[in-house]
Amino acid sequence: MxxxxxxxxxxxxxxxxxxxxxxxxxxxxxxxxxxxxxxxxxxxxxxxxxxxxxxxxxxxxxxxxxxxxxxxxxxxxxxxxxxxxxxxxxxxxxxxxxxxxxxxxxxxxxxxxxxxxxxxxxxxxxxxxxxxxxxxxxxxxxxxxxxxxxxxxxxxxxxxxxxxxxxxxxxxxxxxxxxxxxxxxxxxxxxxxxxxxxxxxxxxxxxxxxxxxxDLPTAELVKVSANAFLATKISFINAIAEVCEAAGADVSVLADALGHDVRIGRQFLNAGLGFGGGCLPKDIRALMHRSKELGAHQAAGLMQQVDEINMAQRQSVIDKTVVAAGGSVLNKRIGVLGVAFKPFTDDVRDSPALNVAAALHLRGAQVTVHDPEANGTARANFPTLSYASNPLDAAIGASALLVLTEWPELVDVSPESLGEIVENRVVIDARNCLDPERWAAAGWRVVSLGKETVVPAPAVRVAALV
Incomplete structure (x- = not known):
């Protein structure tokens, strides 16, 4: 050549x-x-x-x-x-x-x-x-x-x-x-x-x-290393979110404070359901595999931990949903808002959102999904789920409502309107993207990741004057 x-x-x-x-x-x-x-x-x-x-x-x-x-x-x-x-x-x-x-x-x-x-x-x-x-x-x-x-x-x-x-x-x-x-x-x-x-x-x-x-090896490693670093940052904040939940701290405020440090930055410090898609998961696993082949075991071990933390977030959301539904999702209606792996795409490859929806379905839940763009691609992968053309139809009769992808139109949806049609006003904010005070004011119990649950204020009873 x-x-x-x-x-x-x-x-x-x-x-x-x-x-x-x-x-x-x-x-x-x-x-x-x-x-x-x-x-x-x-x-x-x-x-x-x-x-x-x-x-x-x-x-x-x-x-x-x-x-x-x-x-x-x-x-x-x-x-x-x-x-x-x-x-x-x-x-x-x-x-x-x-x-x-x-x-x-x-x-x-x-x-x-x-x-x-x-x-x-x-x-x-x-x-x-x-x-x-x-x-x-x-x-x-x-x-x-x-x-x-x-x-x-x-x-x-x-x-x-x-x-x-x-x-x-x-x-x-x-x-x-x-x-x-x-x-x-x-x-x-x-x-x-x-x-x-x-x-x-x-x-x-x-x-x-x-x-x-x-050189060639450096160019090949640049992309996969960039993705590995971003994945590590996401898994780090999700690991810290577990500590925050146990200690009664707020991971979002913590992330804001960390982000002011120019050595760290605020991007990719949003605790939640974790990463997915066609790049980060496969890239960290490929790096893990190649690192082992090259004898670079520390890198392989780090990627293993990053992957395990990321996958555990999905189980955490499933567990919170089961609790919210009263201990079992069997024959319960579950509304899911968002199944793309992130906003502004219809990609559901290794989507944590779709994975959670499918897992709840396999536990016997009647899961209805709405995504602004990914209903079609999700249906092609999981046709047994139900699909709605708007958030309200997805929420009808729901024992729990899950926000799994932070599309702007899903973040801004009216909690008052949703509250009129659900069976149980509890929302699992798996992306920490909702305004919990706004939702609580509308009567919702807001379950987030890395934060204390926000509950509606108790109604004030005024005794009648005799």
């Missing part, structure tokens, strides 16, 4: 042409963002239905701002989609690998088959010098093995280089995170490859995004 003249396009004045392999959350967003930055982009996916939808400007998942961006650049002609990777590779100079790396079915290790297949397919179909750029989150050491894979498959005489440029997007804010990244990491890039990447990211660089150049 050579990195000589990796972008020798026909006209020296041409801008690099881009292919994006994989059009899920990462790939579709990256393809649209690159088109917005002025490049010609072709997105590749094996699913013809997804390609058809994206080609028509329809996004098969919820991500704010993305449908408009894709529709805009499909119309301008800068962005198109195909199932033909050979065609996409032939017309492109830079090839972004944006496929998934899910957890393996039989271990905590990442499944790298999609990354390997996509990289090999690009290498086989190269017709002119190209740059392969990995963006998927992978275990450290993967890129070095992929370079060997590329060398085996690239046609003779075709120059190619593989580098790593990890993604840092957040679901619900993916478009802004891609167009305005807080850092750009380039791993293993030659001077020619770095120059090409700086051209691709010229707009965010001009806006102040720092560029960090490093």
């Amino acid at each position: 050579t990195n000589q003249n990796i972008l020798a396009v026909d006209d020296a004045t041409d801008r690099p042409r881009i292919s994006v392999i994989g059009t899920g959350y990462l790939g579709a967003t990256h393809a649209a963002a690159m088109a917005e930055m002025g490049f010609d982009v072709v997105g590749v996916d094996q699913d013809p239905r997804k390609v058809e939808a994206l080609s028509a400007g329809r996004v098969p998942f919820f991500e704010p701002g993305l449908p408009e961006l894709i529709e805009k650049h499909v119309a301008t002609g800068r962005l198109r989609f195909t199932t033909d990777i050979a065609e996409a590779t032939a017309v492109s100079d830079v090839h972004f690998i944006c496929v998934g790396t899910p957890q393996q079915a039989t271990s905590f290790a990442a499944n790298l088959s999609y990354v390997e297949d996509a990289t090999a397919a690009v290498a086989k179909n190269l017709t002119h010098p190209g740059l392969i750029v990995g963006k998927s989150t992978v275990p450290v050491g993967t890129a070095a093995r992929l370079r060997l894979l590329v060398a085996r498959h690239v046609p003779a005489g075709v120059g190619v280089e593989l580098i790593w440029n990890p993604e840092f997007l957040r679901e619900g804010k993916a478009v802004d995170d891609t167009l305005s990244p807080d850092r750009i990491v380039l791993g293993g890039a030659s001077p020619a490859a770095e120059a090409t990447m700086r051209e691709l990211y010229a707009l965010p660089i001009a806006a102040g995004a720092p560029v960090i150049t490093c």
Whole structure:
């Protein structure tokens, strides 16, 4: 494999042409963002239905701002989609690998088959010098093995280089995170490859995004380490929440006080149901697995504790619900507000909210769910739950009401209106997102995590004058 003249396009004045392999959350967003930055982009996916939808400007998942961006650049002609990777590779100079790396079915290790297949397919179909750029989150050491894979498959005489440029997007804010990244990491890039990447990211660089150049292992570890740190911070505050409950302290006020320390910061110190989604859980488990392989047992042990604390939060909410329902949820109606793993997404992968709802259903509860965006994706995973189109319908006759995802419209829902239709005015605030005094004033018992339960003020009886 050579990195000589990796972008020798026909006209020296041409801008690099881009292919994006994989059009899920990462790939579709990256393809649209690159088109917005002025490049010609072709997105590749094996699913013809997804390609058809994206080609028509329809996004098969919820991500704010993305449908408009894709529709805009499909119309301008800068962005198109195909199932033909050979065609996409032939017309492109830079090839972004944006496929998934899910957890393996039989271990905590990442499944790298999609990354390997996509990289090999690009290498086989190269017709002119190209740059392969990995963006998927992978275990450290993967890129070095992929370079060997590329060398085996690239046609003779075709120059190619593989580098790593990890993604840092957040679901619900993916478009802004891609167009305005807080850092750009380039791993293993030659001077020619770095120059090409700086051209691709010229707009965010001009806006102040720092560029960090490093070796391949460091670039691979940056993303997974960032996720591991955020997960650790969440599990830390949830562990402290347990202490607060036992001692009668308030974890939210404690977190506010901690957050004023610039060494700590307030973000990700919200105690509650814990983290989920398609990134943090699988990434800390993959890091745990890879750390053990490398003999780094302290890191593996830390990730194990982070994972255990996070999973325990789900059981804590289930236990609080059982108590709120009178000791058993069997044949009791339970209203659930929110099942996406976080607000502003319809993603229910490893969602703690959906996990709790399903667990209560398995205990015999009649669970009715409402989520502003995730009813459809939740139903596809758990069709035996009941689904409501609004919060009031989810709460009808409920022995307990659970707020499991902190959507603004669920946080702001009227406790007075809900109080008129539930069987029992008790709410489990699993995200510590409600105003407990407001709910208590409406007659609700508010059960939070890491705080004392707030109960309604007793009615004042005035004796009649005789």
